[in-house]
Amino acid sequence: MVLHGRKAETAEPDGLLTRARAGLSGTVVISGPAGIGKSALLDYATTTATDLQVGRTAGVEAEQELGFAGLHRLLLPFLGLRGRLPGPQRDALETAFGLLRAAPPDRFLVGLAALTLLAEAAATKPVLAVCDDAQWMDRESLEVLAFIARRLHADSIVMLFGVRDHDTALDSLTGLAELRLTGLPGDEALALLQASLSTEVDRVVAAQRVAETDGNPLAILELGRSLTRGEAAEPAFGQPPSLDGRLKERFLRQVVGLDTLTQQVLLVAAADATSDPALLRRAMARLASASPAEVGTALERAEEADLLTDGARFRHPLIRSAVYGGATSSRRRQVHAVLAEATDPVGDADRHAWHLAAAADGPDEEVATRLEAGADRARERGGHLAQAAFLRRAAELTPPGPQRNGRLLAACGAALTAGAPHRAEELLDLLTPNLGVPFLDAFAMRLRGFLNVMLGRQGAVTLLLQAAQTLGELDPRAGQETLLEAMDAAIVVARIGPGMSAKQVAQAALAAPRAVPDEPNEPGVGGLLLAAHATLISVGYAEAVPLMRQGLGAMQAAGEHSDASRWFLLGAVLALDLWDVDALGAGSLRFSAAARRQGALRMLQAGAHGSATHALLCGRFAAAEAHFAEFMDIAAAIGADLRFAGTSDVMLHAWRGDREKTLAAVAVQAGPESEQPGGLQVQFARTALVLLELGHRRYAQAQAAAEIVYASDPPHYGGGVLPDLVEAAVRNDDLDTAQRALVRLSERAEASATPWALGLLARGQALVTGDEQLYLRAHELLAATPLAPERARTHLLYGEWLRRRHRRSEARQQLRAAHELFAGMGAAAFAERARIELAATGEHARTRDPSTVRTLTPQELRVAQLAAAGATNQEIAAELFISASTVEYHLRKVFRKLDVTSRRQLKNVMDA
Incomplete structure (x- = not known):
């Protein structure tokens, strides 16, 4: 197949097909205006890929609302392989296609199933998947296809999309490689016109007419048809209205010139998305009492007029639009009525x-x-x-x-x-x-508040709270759920907005009527979490602790399909506020696993952030980086606000001492100091700034940043900055501030009574009082936790205290341990702080080679961790929403980078 003037453009699919034959994958989105040649380039790829398996689908304007219709057409050649899919994936795909009646599947689990199915097919022969007219693809199918495209790597799969530019479909495909087609250059445009003519035309006249098309191939071919037929000159293609409009006008003139029966056949075909000749014949029998033979003759005339091809299919989507749009509304209603009569009311x-x-x-x-x-x-x-x-x-x-x-x-x-x-x-x-229907008005307000959360707008919490108060009087259960949504929003939104605070939500929750639980003697997890948060915010920390423990216990005991999964984030925040690192880690692990089994990416996003935070607290920075990368990947997949999701790893940058990245993330997350405090990420960002300055020994700046958080005392994670403020104030000889922070820390740590909380308290008391036994007590308490960074900081602070008392030998022991821990985890600034202190004792720290594990990409690291833990390639693929062949590709790179040859050796390296 030869395309005029598209040598550079055809190189793109050619290159992708070559990569697929070598075992790799690739995607390109071919965009441009109607008629520019997108479909022709896709046709070129399919005719070139004679040695590949080809699946093809196209968006149909009349089918945009039929979920998964486009995906079903694409996967139809491969559905015979669905028996090889893992059970949950197979069930999700069959349910989406109406082959199985089961619980509604999450579309991302459908996406994983589709990816696995294509990868299974590609294991025997490379696959080319083509999606044309993506702007008319049903949203479910398009998002699944985009999900697949972003996860292709080493699967021998090529995905090609054709989409009109400046269309909302491009939003779903954002970030994928794009090839934008423009008009043909003058000489190539003229050559295409000459090739389409059956008679010679004056070259000067032809060049003038071609210039009017702006090099649009469809317009050029239509010009060739009109010149061949000797039709009168038409208005310039490039003049207003748009080129699309001019082409539609031309097609409509062709239709009007046909006999009545053929016009009717064309309108029925335009109103029907199936292109089913049998359906067309049944409808025409009702519409015009036309016999099958008469319908066949009309179809032939439409083909002779170059409007239809291959039965009842339009040669170009613009022809369908011209025919349908050119009919009166009454004629369209009449045609749809006969199509309804001709369509099976049960089977379709x-x-x-x-x-x-x-x-x-x-x-x-x-x-x-x-x-x-x-x-x-x-x-x-x-x-x-x-x-x-x-x-x-x-x-x-x-x-x-x-x-x-x-x-x-x-x-x-x-x-x-x-x-x-x-x-x-x-x-x-x-x-x-x-x-004047209160329930409907409140429900509308609730939905508007929820969509504002999704869009990152201010005012979401206000709307949800107002809705909850009305709903609570009419339906306590609906009211409680909406209060939980308001509380969740108050935690996650970046800016709550003026006139609203989490405290107002808490007070409303405490005053609201209690919802009747599903089990009379077992209050729902949501109700317990709501009561804990409301008491924490509105009453006090000590009063909330028993409720916090009760809520966390109920969440840990609940089944994965209970409301616990929906409110996991609320539980994770309580674990942080309670200084319960084990509850945070166990909950994140459990609900992330449940989310993967269900394909529920929104729940998995919360679980990934919880896992990242847990890994960070434990000093496993490489693992934290991998979890944060997964969190951001999921955020992109579900259309979250990437302004804030992309900087959610601010605490990781701070621990690593990366000033540039930390300050950039803080600027996004925290915003100007004058702004009203926002959700949890704002507090993470402000606490990260304190941590960064402490690591770099900029104690005055650390104290100033910490006092901002201390003054506002945010309801969530406000306690996290207290140990840092004590340290910074002591280093600045500001004992008054240190003691005030210590009082607040003491109240909360003693109420929490976890080893983490009590260990931080003992360390803070040691800093203020200089009591050596308290340093030893902090060591003892924190040694029972997985919190390596806090253990290292305790070694550092104790070592600094010992050095200032000229107990150099003992100081070296503490500082050496601190340096080893910090350097090993990658806390560069704190490691340097420990090195300087150690040098002051007369000892130089040993230089550590950076771990080869740090050379792995986040995706390679996650694959390596799972493989070292004993997961199979298929299990890793399901865990990371990629294909098994991509897992194998990453493992080969991991083995090469780490210089290992077996999974046993890999486990030894990862455990080191």
């Missing part, structure tokens, strides 16, 4: 209902009810955007009133579940105002 119930809705010219409760049934089917398949679309259309067929608003709110909830907050906002804006 969703399309049947959709055609009935398109045929309706006013409110119709019977059709709206059918659409609601379609929404239920979509939800069961995990197609939440399709569910939202069916419910929206049902609402459009419902007169203004509570029922219409109820359907719109249900549609909005489905859109939020699908991770589409902008679409949810559109639905909320359609609500009929001032109906």
Whole structure:
């Protein structure tokens, strides 16, 4: 297949196909305006890939709301291999395609299943997966395909997308390699025109006409057709309206010039997304009493006019748009009515209902009810955007009133579940105002607050709290859930906004009626967590500790499918505030594993951050980096606000002493000091700044940064800065400040009574009082924990104290231990601080070679850790949402970098 003027462009798919034959993978998004040659380039790739297995799909404008329809078309050639998938993945894929009735699958588990299926196919022969007209692909399918594309590496799979530029579909594909097509250069454009002509045309005239097309290949070919047929000159293609509009006008003129029956056939074909000739014949029999032979003749005439090809398929999507858009609304409704009659209401119930809705010219409760049934089917398949679309259309067929608003709110909830907050906002804006139905009004407020959380906007907490207060009077359970959402939002949003605080949420929670638990003698995890947070914020730390322990205990005892998984973040925050490192680690590990089994990436995102924080606290910085990388990867996959997700590892940078990265992250997370304190990440950032300055021995700056947190005493993680403030103030000879911080630390640590809390308290007391027994007590308490950085800091502070008392031999022992620990974990600034102190005793620290493990990328490190722990390649693939072949690729690189030849040797290196 030869493409005029596209030599450079064809090199892109050629290169990817060559890589696939060598065992690697690649993706490119081919973008550009209509008619620019995207489909032609995709056709070139498929005809070139004769030695590859090919799966192809295309977005269809009329099918945008049918969830997973596009993915099903792509995977159809490979579905025979689905028996090789792990059980949860197979069930998720079959449920999404309507082959199995089960719980609605998370679309990211569907994505992992699709990736594994393609990788299984590629294990025998490389695979080319093509998605054309991605701008019309149903959202579920497009997000799954984008998810796969971002995880390809060494799978022998090539993915090619064709998408119109300046389209929202590009949002889902952001970050993937892009090839943007532009018009052909003058000589190549003229050559294409000449090749399309059956007769000679004056070259000067041809060049003038080609210039009007801006090098658009479709426009050039249409120009060639008009010149060949001797048609009158048309207005310049490049003049307003758009080139698309001019091409549609041309196609519509061609349609109008055909006989009535052929026009009717074309309109029915345009209204039907299946391109099924049998369906077309049945519909035409109802519409025009046309016989199959007459329909066949009309199809032939449409093909002769170069409008259809290969049966009932349009030669170009613009022709379909021109035919459908050029018909009157009454004609379109008539055509959809006959298509509904011709469609099986049982076997293809969703399309049947959709055609009935398109045929309706006013409110119709019977059709709206059918659409609601379609929404239920979509939800069961995990197609939440399709569910939202069916419910929206049902609402459009419902007169203004509570029922219409109820359907719109249900549609909005489905859109939020699908991770589409902008679409949810559109639905909320359609609500009929001032109906005076408190429950619906409160529910709308709740949804608007939740979408503001997703969009990173201020005001989310205010809306959720107001909704919770109204709902609590009508339905205590709904009120409690909304209060939990408000509390969650107060913790995670970067900026709560003026006039609102976490304390207001806490006071409302304490005053709210208690929801009746599912089990009479077992209060729900959500209720316990809410009570603990509310008491912590509004009453006091000591009073909250028993409730905090009770909530954490209930979360640890709950099943993975309980509400504990939904509110895991609230539990993880309590573990931090309680200084319970074991609860944080166990909870993060457990709920991350559950999230992987369920394919629930939002829960996995929280689990990854919890795991990263736990690893950081334990001094396993490389593992923390890998978990943070996973957190950011998931944030990108689910469309989270990457401004803040991308700097969530601020504490890691601070521990490593990286001033540039820490300050950059603090600027994003914490913002100007004048701004109202925000959520947990703000406190992490401000505490990270304190830690950074302490490591670099800038004690005055450390104290100033710590006093900002101390003064505001944020309800969550406010205690984390207290040991640092004590240290900084003592080093600045500001004992008054150190003692004030120590009083607050003492109150909370004694109430918590965990070894971590009591160890920090003993160390702080030792700094203020100079009591050596307290240093030894801190050592004893922290030795029972996995908190290597805190043990190292205790060695450092005790060693500094000993040196200042001229007990050099004893100081060396402590400082040497501190330096070894800090250097081993990669805490460069603290290691340097220990080295300087050690040098002051007359001893020079031994230079440590950086661990070869640090040369691994985050992905390689995660693979290495799991392999060292005994996980198989398939288990690692499921854990990291990649393919088994990519796991094998990373393991080969890990073995080479670490100079090992077996998993046993790998375990020894990783354990070292």
